[in-house]
Amino acid sequence: xxxxxxxxxxGSLLLPFVSSSAFSADSIPLVDRLGLRTNSPSNAxxxxxxxxxxxxxxxxxxxxxxxxxxxxxxxxRFNFTQKREPFNLQGARDMSSLMNQGGxxxxxxxxxxxxxxxxxxxxxxxxxxxxLVTDNSATPFTNRLGAQIVLKGATASMKYQAxxxxxxxxxxxxxxxxxxxxxGGKLVWEWDLPLVTPKIELSRFTSxxxxxxxxxxxxxxxxxxxxxxxxxxxxxxxxGYARQQTDIFTRPEGPLSDAITTESVSANLSFLYxxxxxxxxxxxxxxxxxxxxxxxxxxxxxxxxxxxNLLEPVDLTPQWGFTRRIKSxxxxxNDRFFAKLGSSFRVSPTSTLNPGVEFARDLNRxxxxxxxxxxxxxxxxxxxxxxxxxxxxxxxxxxxQRTNTPANPQIYDISLLFKKDVRDYLHxxxxxxxxxxxxxxxxxxxxxxxxxxxxxxxxxxxVSIIP
Numbered sequence: 304x305x306x307x308x309x310x311x312x313x314g315s316l317l318l319p320f321v322s323s324s325a326f327s328a329d330s331i332p333l334v335d336r337l338g339l340r341t342n343s344p345s346n347a348x349x350x351x352x353x354x355x356x357x358x359x360x361x362x363x364x365x366x367x368x369x370x371x372x373x374x375x376x377x378x379x380r381f382n383f384t385q386k387r388e389p390f391n392l393q394g395a396r397d398m399s400s401l402m403n404q405g406g407x408x409x410x411x412x413x414x415x416x417x418x419x420x421x422x423x424x425x426x427x428x429x430x431x432x433x434x435l436v437t438d439n440s441a442t443p444f445t446n447r448l449g450a451q452i453v454l455k456g457a458t459a460s461m462k463y464q465a466x467x468x469x470x471x472x473x474x475x476x477x478x479x480x481x482x483x484x485x486x487g488g489k490l491v492w493e494w495d496l497p498l499v500t501p502k503i504e505l506s507r508f509t510s511x512x513x514x515x516x517x518x519x520x521x522x523x524x525x526x527x528x529x530x531x532x533x534x535x536x537x538x539x540x541x542x543g544y545a546r547q548q549t550d551i552f553t554r555p556e557g558p559l560s561d562a563i564t565t566e567s568v569s570a571n572l573s574f575l576y577x578x579x580x581x582x583x584x585x586x587x588x589x590x591x592x593x594x595x596x597x598x599x600x601x602x603x604x605x606x607x608x609x610x611x612n613l614l615e616p617v618d619l620t621p622q623w624g625f626t627r628r629i630k631s632x633x634x635x636x637n638d639r640f641f642a643k644l645g646s647s648f649r650v651s652p653t654s655t656l657n658p659g660v661e662f663a664r665d666l667n668r669x670x671x672x673x674x675x676x677x678x679x680x681x682x683x684x685x686x687x688x689x690x691x692x693x694x695x696x697x698x699x700x701x702x703x704q705r706t707n708t709p710a711n712p713q714i715y716d717i718s719l720l721f722k723k724d725v726r727d728y729l730h731x732x733x734x735x736x737x738x739x740x741x742x743x744x745x746x747x748x749x750x751x752x753x754x755x756x757x758x759x760x761x762x763x764x765x766v767s768i769i770p
Contacts, residue, residue, distance in 0.1 A: 381414045387769045388475065390739070406435030409475065423456040428468075432475045446471040446513055451481050462493040469512060486512045500531040514555040522550045538574035545569075562593040581609025599631035620645040636668040657682035675704045693722040710749045715758070718743040735769040 386409045409432050416425045432447040451468025467488035468481030480489070487508030494501050504527040511520040525547040533539040544567070551561040567588035574581055585605040592598025606624035613619060623642040628635065645659040661678040678701045685694040701714040719742045726736040746758030 381412055384411045385409070386411070387735075390765055390767055407475065408433040408435075409477065411477070419456070421457055423454065426453040426455070427451075428453070428479065430474060430477045430479065432471075432473060432477075434473070443513060446473045447475075449474040449477060449479055449481065451479055453480075460495045462491075462495070464491045465489070471512060482508065484510050484512055498532065498534050500533070502529045502531070503527070504529075511555060516554045518554070519560070520552045520555045520557075522552075524548045538572055541569075541571040541573075543567075543569045543571075560594065563590055563598075564593075565590045578613065579609055579611040581607065583607045597631050597634050600635075601629045603627050616649040618647040620647075633669070638664075638666040638668065640664045640666075653686055653688060655684045657684070671706070673706045677702045691724040693720070695720040713748045715746045715748075716744070729768075731768065733768050733770050735767060737765075737767045739763075739765040739767065741765075 388407045388409065390406060409430065412427075412429045414427045418425055428449075428451050430449040434447070449468070449470040451466055451470075453464065453466040455462075455464035457463075465488070466480060468479060469486045470477075470479055470481040470483050472484040474483050481487070485508040487506065489504065489506040492503045504525075506525045507523070509520065509522050511518050514520075525545065527543065527545045529541060529543040531539065531541045545565075546567075547565045549563045549565070550559060551563070552558065553560045565588065567586055569584065569586040571582060571584040583605070584607075586603070588602045590598075590600045590602075604624065604626035606622070608620070608622040611619040611621070621642075621644050624640070626639045628637045630636075641661070641663040643659065643661045646657065648656040648658075650656055657680075659680045661676075661680075663676045665674040665676075666672070678699060680697070680699040682698075683694075683696040685692070687693070696717075696719050698717045699714075701716070702711065703713075704711050719740075721740045723738045724736065725738045726733075729736050741763045742760070743762075744758055744760050
């Protein structure tokens with residue numbers, strides 16, 4: 304029933320998409336072309352509109368007599384937008400990965416209705432992702448479709464929101480709060496009291512929205528409770544408790560294969576000073592499986608990170624943390640410690656240097672196995688003032704050491720990205736006209752091997768012309 308309603312609503316909204324002039328290059332409200340209004344007297348006075356073929360719009364009639372508005376309520380207009388997913392050569396390793404992460408069109412339609420001013424607002428959001436490349440094995444149409452209804456409001460001290468949504472497996476990155484491949488809803492309530500802000504969040508989501516018999520399906524029920532303590536000129540402290548019950552089925556409407564209950568408590572302390580900002584967080588989590596023999600697991604962790612502005616053109620971003628995972632009956636005890644130090648040097652208004660170093664140690668206490676990873680990175684970025692030229696260079700060195708093997712693999716990775724706006728050369732009537740070139744070099748070596756391993760060099764050239 305829910306899927307049928309979503310289809311009917313989407314069909315009524317997407318009818319104007321058949322016109323190639325329905326969307327601009329980025330984002331254009333189309334209410335003047337669509338005439339999405341109620342039949343209130345205030346709309347009866349509208350002048351007739353004409354399509355590109357010269358026919359009058361069916362939404363208005365030139366013979367309708369004009370009458371004064373009686374103050375009846377009118378729906379706010381729908382906003383229709385089209386966005387293109389940008390190509391990113393920096394994260395692409397081959398042509399297939401490039402095609403999968405860029406070029407798709409994202410069509411969105413949204414409408415917000417003020418029911419009781421700020422006390423209650425109703426919103427409808429719909430999205431469809433049109434992939435750049437399709438083949439015979441393409442997933443169903445609804446896998447790229449999403450829709451959600453949101454009711455939200457605020458009073459002098461309270462905020463509340465209720466939503467119900469559907470998001471396909473391949474909807475992509477949208478403004479939806481409904482995750483991909485999920486259908487379900489969420490309730491959120493927050494009360495802003497002096498010095499204290501309690502918050503409650505209840506949610507229920509089901510995965511595998513298309514009912515694929517080859518994939519498992521999960522139903523997750525979650526309850527979150529948090530308390531924020533904040534006083535002027537003092538660090539803020541947030542305390543939280545969460546509980547989630549996850550039921551896993553072998554397939555939709557199939558037998559229950561596992562039921563996992565997870566509980567966690569957390570604390571986060573945020574502070575702000577003249578030379579920077581930072582936060583410290585810690586958590587304790589337990590998981591219990593009703594089907595697995597050793598399905599009980601505990602995890603504890605802490606992390607601290609911050610940003611220091613010691614000098615005007617220099618920013619330091621230190622970070623360190625520790626986690627421990629323990630399974631029941633002593634079947635697993637794993638520790639992980641990591642430390643990072645990043646930095647940003649603003650050489651000029653258009654150039655930035657980003658050196659950094661990272662260290663991580665993974666320790667399996669039962670097997671006395673230790674793995675150390677050391678990484679050193681250096682990046683450079685240049686961005687012209689008018690965004691016409693972008694140059695990025697990234698180099699990194701990674702060393703891995705394990706106690707159970709004499710091999711210590713070392714990785715050298717260097718990449719160069721050049722992106723140039725070429726609209727002054729092509730003179731096309733398109734929003735984006737860019738030329739991108741990426742050159743990457745990668746080599747892995749083992750200190751225990753006397754053989755020299757050859758590196759791999761790849762180059763990718765991309766001409767991007769987007770209407």
